[in-house]
Amino acid sequence: MTTVATSKSFFxxxxxxxxxxxxxxxxxxxxxxxxxxxxxxxxEKVKNRTGxxxxxxxxxxxILLRQTDLADPAPVPDAFEAIAVGNxxxxxxxxxxx
Amino acid sequence: MSLSALKFAEDALxxxxxxxxxxxxxxxRGERGSGDVGERGRAVAERAHGYARRAEAWQRxxxxxxxxxxxxxxxxxxxxxxxxxxxALAFLERLxxxxxxxxSLQKTRIADMERALAGRLGGDREAPAEVDRFLQEQAERVxxxxxxxxxxxxxxxxxxxxxxxxxxxxxxxxxxxSDPAEFASYMRQQLKA
Numbered sequence: 001m002t003t004v005a006t007s008k009s010f011f012x013x014x015x016x017x018x019x020x021x022x023x024x025x026x027x028x029x030x031x032x033x034x035x036x037x038x039x040x041x042x043x044e045k046v047k048n049r050t051g052x053x054x055x056x057x058x059x060x061x062x063i064l065l066r067q068t069d070l071a072d073p074a075p076v077p078d079a080f081e082a083i084a085v086g087n088x089x090x091x092x093x094x095x096x097x098x
Numbered sequence: 099m100s101l102s103a104l105k106f107a108e109d110a111l112x113x114x115x116x117x118x119x120x121x122x123x124x125x126x127r128g129e130r131g132s133g134d135v136g137e138r139g140r141a142v143a144e145r146a147h148g149y150a151r152r153a154e155a156w157q158r159x160x161x162x163x164x165x166x167x168x169x170x171x172x173x174x175x176x177x178x179x180x181x182x183x184x185x186a187l188a189f190l191e192r193l194x195x196x197x198x199x200x201x202s203l204q205k206t207r208i209a210d211m212e213r214a215l216a217g218r219l220g221g222d223r224e225a226p227a228e229v230d231r232f233l234q235e236q237a238e239r240v241x242x243x244x245x246x247x248x249x250x251x252x253x254x255x256x257x258x259x260x261x262x263x264x265x266x267x268x269x270x271x272x273x274x275x276s277d278p279a280e281f282a283s284y285m286r287q288q289l290k291a
Contacts, residue, residue: 001276003275006284007268011288014285047164047253047256047257049257049264066269081272087198089252090252090253091248
């Protein structure tokens with residue numbers, strides 16, 4: 001099972017969202033902990049920032065995660081810290097993955 | 099954070115290329131007789147091509163901005179005070195907020211273009227097929243460039259949030275969960291508080 005830690009900054013970002021979007025964030029991370037490679041989470045590395053990843057929540061939101069162990073050689077690490085929620089998602093990549 | 103890194107980042111954002119207005123069959127009305135798109139059609143194609151080039155150059159510029167911001171922060175954090183750190187974090191927040199606004203505008207542009215492509219261009223029965231097809235192709239080219247430009251700006255946005263998190267003490271620590279149900283229950287409780 002993938003572990004996720006909750007930072008103060010993550011709550012700061014999450015509290016700015018509507019209740020529906022907060023619930024989507026909670027559901028996305030809960031699902032991600034069970035199956036991090038599920039296509040619906042669209043796990044992506046952050047460009048030019050080693051150790052940072054994003055997953056899709058919904059309504060165009062993505063959740064910013066940081067892998068806890070930078071030395072973890074696995075293609076998908078099994079321990080993350082939730083850092084932030086951003087209100088933008090990829091359009092071009094999504095369009096061509098449909 | 100060095101002034102040059104700040105200025106470079108803000109200049110890059112304000113230099114984001116704006117997609118051209120693409121033509122409609124009415125714009126090429128005078129050219130219809132020959133079945134060729136004519137001079138005005140070629141001008142439409144040149145605008146689309148020019149925009150695609152500018153959008154690609156802008157994406158390369160963002161990569162340079164990322165590099166410069168990282169280098170600048172890595173060098174300065176060796177000897178910075180809490181005040182310096184707070185100033186850098188405040189700048190990154192302002193920049194992320196500006197990118198946020200830019201992305202919202204781009205999303206509206208993309209939606210407008212998609213609507214225009216689905217309706218106005220494809221639905222003109224008076225336009226010769228060649229003109230209609232030509233304009234569709236040019237508009238699709240602009241739209242693809244705009245979508246790529248948008249995605250690169252989204253990547254830049256998350257890069258900024260990640261860079262901010264790297265230096266933000268509040269972005270570290272906290273309770274760790276391995277049980278999704280326990281995580282969800284804790285989150286709901288905390289978000290209500």
